[in-house]
Amino acid sequence: MLAVLALMALLVLPCRAFAHAALVATDPADGAVLGQSPERFSLTFNEPVSPLVLALVRPDGTQLSLTSFRLKDQTVEIDNPEALKSGTHVLSWRVISQDGHPVGGSALFSVGAPSAAPEAGEAVDLSLRTAIWAGKLLLYAGLFLGAGGAFALAWLAGDCRCGRRFVAAAVLFGLAAAPLSLGFQGLDALGAPLARFAAPIVWKTALATSFGWTVLVALVALGLALLSVAGPSALRKPLALAGLAGVGAALAASGHASSAEPQWLTRPLVFLHGAAIAFWIGALAPLGLALRHRPAEAKTFLRRFSRTILPVVGLLAASGIVLAVIQVREPAALIDTAYGRLLLLKLALLLFLFTLASVNRWTLTAPAEAGDTEVQRRLVRSIGIEILIVLAIFGVAAGWRFTPPPRALAVAAAQPVSIHIHTLQAMADLSITPGHAGQVVASMIIMTGDFGPLDAKQVTLVLSKPDAGIEPMKRPATKPGDGTWRVDNLIIPIPGRWNARLDILVSDFEIVKIEAPIDIRSD
Amino acid sequence: MKIYLLVAGALFAFGTNAALAHVTLETQEAAVGSTYKAIFRVPHGCEGKATTAVRVQIPEGVISVKPMPKPGWTLQTKKGKYEKSYQLYGETLTTGVKEVDWSGGNLPDEFYDEFVFRASLAADLPASQMLYFPVVQECGDAATRWIEIPAAGQDEDALENPAPGIKLLPKK
Numbered sequence: 001m002l003a004v005l006a007l008m009a010l011l012v013l014p015c016r017a018f019a020h021a022a023l024v025a026t027d028p029a030d031g032a033v034l035g036q037s038p039e040r041f042s043l044t045f046n047e048p049v050s051p052l053v054l055a056l057v058r059p060d061g062t063q064l065s066l067t068s069f070r071l072k073d074q075t076v077e078i079d080n081p082e083a084l085k086s087g088t089h090v091l092s093w094r095v096i097s098q099d100g101h102p103v104g105g106s107a108l109f110s111v112g113a114p115s116a117a118p119e120a121g122e123a124v125d126l127s128l129r130t131a132i133w134a135g136k137l138l139l140y141a142g143l144f145l146g147a148g149g150a151f152a153l154a155w156l157a158g159d160c161r162c163g164r165r166f167v168a169a170a171v172l173f174g175l176a177a178a179p180l181s182l183g184f185q186g187l188d189a190l191g192a193p194l195a196r197f198a199a200p201i202v203w204k205t206a207l208a209t210s211f212g213w214t215v216l217v218a219l220v221a222l223g224l225a226l227l228s229v230a231g232p233s234a235l236r237k238p239l240a241l242a243g244l245a246g247v248g249a250a251l252a253a254s255g256h257a258s259s260a261e262p263q264w265l266t267r268p269l270v271f272l273h274g275a276a277i278a279f280w281i282g283a284l285a286p287l288g289l290a291l292r293h294r295p296a297e298a299k300t301f302l303r304r305f306s307r308t309i310l311p312v313v314g315l316l317a318a319s320g321i322v323l324a325v326i327q328v329r330e331p332a333a334l335i336d337t338a339y340g341r342l343l344l345l346k347l348a349l350l351l352f353l354f355t356l357a358s359v360n361r362w363t364l365t366a367p368a369e370a371g372d373t374e375v376q377r378r379l380v381r382s383i384g385i386e387i388l389i390v391l392a393i394f395g396v397a398a399g400w401r402f403t404p405p406p407r408a409l410a411v412a413a414a415q416p417v418s419i420h421i422h423t424l425q426a427m428a429d430l431s432i433t434p435g436h437a438g439q440v441v442a443s444m445i446i447m448t449g450d451f452g453p454l455d456a457k458q459v460t461l462v463l464s465k466p467d468a469g470i471e472p473m474k475r476p477a478t479k480p481g482d483g484t485w486r487v488d489n490l491i492i493p494i495p496g497r498w499n500a501r502l503d504i505l506v507s508d509f510e511i512v513k514i515e516a517p518i519d520i521r522s523d
Numbered sequence: 524m525k526i527y528l529l530v531a532g533a534l535f536a537f538g539t540n541a542a543l544a545h546v547t548l549e550t551q552e553a554a555v556g557s558t559y560k561a562i563f564r565v566p567h568g569c570e571g572k573a574t575t576a577v578r579v580q581i582p583e584g585v586i587s588v589k590p591m592p593k594p595g596w597t598l599q600t601k602k603g604k605y606e607k608s609y610q611l612y613g614e615t616l617t618t619g620v621k622e623v624d625w626s627g628g629n630l631p632d633e634f635y636d637e638f639v640f641r642a643s644l645a646a647d648l649p650a651s652q653m654l655y656f657p658v659v660q661e662c663g664d665a666a667t668r669w670i671e672i673p674a675a676g677q678d679e680d681a682l683e684n685p686a687p688g689i690k691l692l693p694k695k
Contacts, residue, residue: 509580509657509670 024074024415026091028109029519037084037111041066041091044075047259049095051076052189052205059087086112096189096209097259128187128194129402135181136398141391142174143218143250143274147243148282150225154240156283156304160297163286168229170285174222182206182215210254217253221246244282248275256339256405257323266326269319276316280309281390288383291368291376298376299369306365313357326407333406340406346396353389356382416443419500421516424449428502428514430461436521437495442487444477446504458505459485462515465498472501495522546577546658546669547687549637554692556646559585561656562639563687568632569662576626576661577638580670581619584648585656587611588620590640596628609645626661648691655688 025044028034041056054066054076068079076095088110149167157163183197186206196202206212221243228239251274252258252267260266283305290298324343334340360382367375417435421428429445442461448454464472477485492498501515549562561579568574581588586609592598601622608617623640630636648654657670671682679685 505668508578508659509668511668511670513671 023412025418026107028091028107029419030107030109032109033113034109034111037082038080040080041078042075043078043091043093043095043107045095045097047097048074049076049097050208051078051093051095053092053094053191054078055092056080056084057090057092059085059089084111086110094189094191096205125191125193128184131194132181132184132188132401133395133398135177135184136401137391137394138173138177139181139215139218140394140398142170142172142177142222143247144278144281144390144394145285145387146171146174146282147221147225147247148278148280149286150228150282151240151244151279152283152286152305154228154236156301156308157286157290158297158300158304160290160294160301162290162294162297162301163288164229166285166289167282168226171222171226171229175219175226178215178218178222182212185209185211185215210259213253214250214255217246217250221250244275244278247278248272250274256327256400256408260323260326260405260407266323269323272315273319273323276312276319279312280316281387283309284383284387284390288380288387291383292380295371295373295376299371302365302369306361306369309357309361313354327405329406337403337406339400339403342396342399342403346393349389349393349396353386353393356386356389360386417518417520419516419518421500421502421514422449423512423514425512426454426502426504426506426514427451428504430500430502430516430518432490432492432518432520437492440490440492442475442477442490444485444487444502445483446485446502454504454506456485456504456506457508458503460503461487461490462501462503463490463492463498464501465494465496467497492520495520545685545687546660546667548656548689550689552690552692553644554695555644555648555650556694557644558641559644559689560639560641562637563656563658565630565636565638565660567635568630569660569665569667571632572662572665573632574630574636574660574662575628576624576659578622578624578626578659578661579638579640580657581621581623581642582654582656584609584645584654585642586616586619586645588623588640588642590620590623590625591638593625593628593636593638596625599624599626611643644691646694650691650693652691653688654691655686657686 023043023045025042027042027044028038048071050071051069054069056064056066058064064082066078066081068081070077076093078091091107091109093107146167149163149170153161153164153167183202183206186192186202186204186209187194187197189205189209190196190202192199192202206215224239224246225243228236228243231239248271252270255270257273258267258270287298287301287305290301328334328340328343334344360379364375364379364382368379414434416431416433418429418431421430426449427447431443432440433443434440444459444461446454446456446459459477461475461477462472463475475487475490477487480486497517497519499515500518501513504512504514506512546566547564549564550560553559563577563579565574565577583606586605588600590598590600600620601624602618603621604618605616608615610616625638644654655672657668657672660667660669667684669684669686671685672688673679673682673685
């Protein structure tokens with residue numbers, strides 16, 4: 001009986017995602033009570049991840065570091081090095097996901113019987129967060145104002161060498177911010193404090209994340225931009241173009257937008273979005289400085305810029321809209337989630353920016369080109385304000401680093417809960433989708449106890465919740481023809497631990513009943 | 524475990540009515556190596572519907588089955604191979620009746636009836652154990668399957684639709 005109970009307790013069930021990569025399932029399940037110490041643990045995510053820190057907190061609060069693990073698709077299998085004593089344990093994990101962002105969480109399970117839960121909270125390190133945010137902001141500024149500026153100087157400014165010093169300074173800022181940003185990423189990945197900034201493991205960890213690629217490509221792009229500004233004039237144009245492409249590539253290498261599906265669409269779009277931003281924003285400062293200091297030479301610059309900017313902004317807006325739709329999914333998420341609110345803030349700033357830019361383009365540009373000095377002065381002021389707004393937009397975009405997009409949240413909410421029931425006569429995988437109270441669909445795969453096919457004549461799902469006084473609810477399952485059994489339009493009235501039983505009619509005169517608890521979420 | 528206790532508790536609360544409502548055998552003990560007259564008592568239909576067929580699976584070790592015809596019902600048997608051969612009155616039996624079906628009848632829910640066959644209980648059946656006869660009671664489209672056999676150590680009262688059974692006694 002104990003063995004059967006232990007088998008029943010071998011559950012798999014999803015938990016809420018805490019951030020970007022969503023945790024789909026843990027084994028032992030969160031809240032499970034096991035008959036005996038498990039041999040291994042596993043964590044399953046909605047995308048492939050790689051573990052950074054895995055630890056087990058024992059009932060007495062001491063920590064056991066888990067170092068032996070294997071990756072199988074989206075699952076991390078972890079060996080348990082010791083026989084656990086009875087009481088509640090916390091499986092604490094921290095992984096890095098495809099989008100380069102570290103995610104942490106913990107699952108509670110008990111051996112024998114639950115004890116008081118130990119403390120293992122995730123504290124938010126505000127100083128580190130600020131540092132990460134500032135590092136990203138500076139990196140954006142360096143890439144867009146620096147590499148973008150170098151492009152504008154090479155391709156649009158003509159003979160006017162105005163704004164060179166500004167662009168060079170922005171590139172140098174970016175070159176300094178890129179490694180800092182990488183270090184902060186490493187600290188965040190390990191959950192380490194700022195004081196450990198110099199530790200080699202921090203940098204090694206950071207380089208192993210996808211953000212490592214972003215920083216490397218950004219460094220190359222900034223280097224090309226610097227060469228273009230300071231190097232031989234014959235190479236200015238190709239170097240600057242490569243630098244601009246590098247900006248797009250750096251952004252496409254990591255982040256929420258790039259890691260969303262479908263990748264064939266999102267990565268090129270992020271590339272175009274980033275390159276278009278660099279084209280537009282990079283030109284602003286040199287153009288403003290040119291108009292201010294050398295109005296005569298600035299005319300060509302202004303003419304070229306105003307001619308090319310419309311398709312570029314069109315590309316920028318189109319790619320941005322598609323990416324936002326992929327991330328946000330439904331309009332309500334704009335208000336309901338932190339990610340959506342940041343997007344609204346960015347859109348508001350963009351609206352302001354576009355208004356300003358339109359006024360510049362359609363009412364000020366022509367007289368300014370014609371040499372109206374008063375209008376030129378107004379244009380310079382307006383460009384100055386535009387740059388400030390752009391910096392604010394960078395700040396908002398850097399804030400996305402800390403908010404999971406509604407896409408990832410929706411994945412987490414829609415996750416099914418699944419259990420595996422295994423007895424001598426039969427075994428079953430039962431999934432309830434979505435795994436929370438309300439209207440759900442149950443799907444079952446039935447096999448014999450030794451993994452053979454079991455062509456059942458009838459399957460009935462019986463749900464009960466004895467602690468809430470809910471008697472068994474019987475729902476006959478149907479066979480959609482794909483080898484599974486389904487119960488559509490199933491309603492689970494309240495969340496919590498339910499008892500799921502499958503009555504499997506093996507033949508006319510033989511029935512097998514198997515059961516196990518299943519945890520239904522509340523959201 | 525908990526659920527079994529709960530179901531057992533629920534059954535207790537309902538009293539013996541639940542057990543009386545099962546399809547059961549009139550004689551609940553028999554010696555191995557003897558002739559047994561199985562009388563299946565059908566106390567009601569399937570959730571209010573009239574019974575139209577009763578099918579009994581013959582367990583291994585129950586040999587030389589002869590069902591009793593019933594007026595108004597079509598009697599059929601399904602024959603097949605036994606898992607091993609049995610000696611009966613100097614004769615070796617390797618095949619025989621594996622299922623007895625009474626069908627095409629109409630037994631309203633408010634009436635009671637019995638279905639009968641005679642058989643020999645093989646001498647090598649394990650004495651002091653239970654022997655179960657799974658029964659499918661059909662009521663048109665609906666059916667109640669009295670086919671649950673308790674697992675080792677499980678209380679028979681915990682089952683929703685227990686198969687009728689007899690206790691095997693030592694050979695006389």
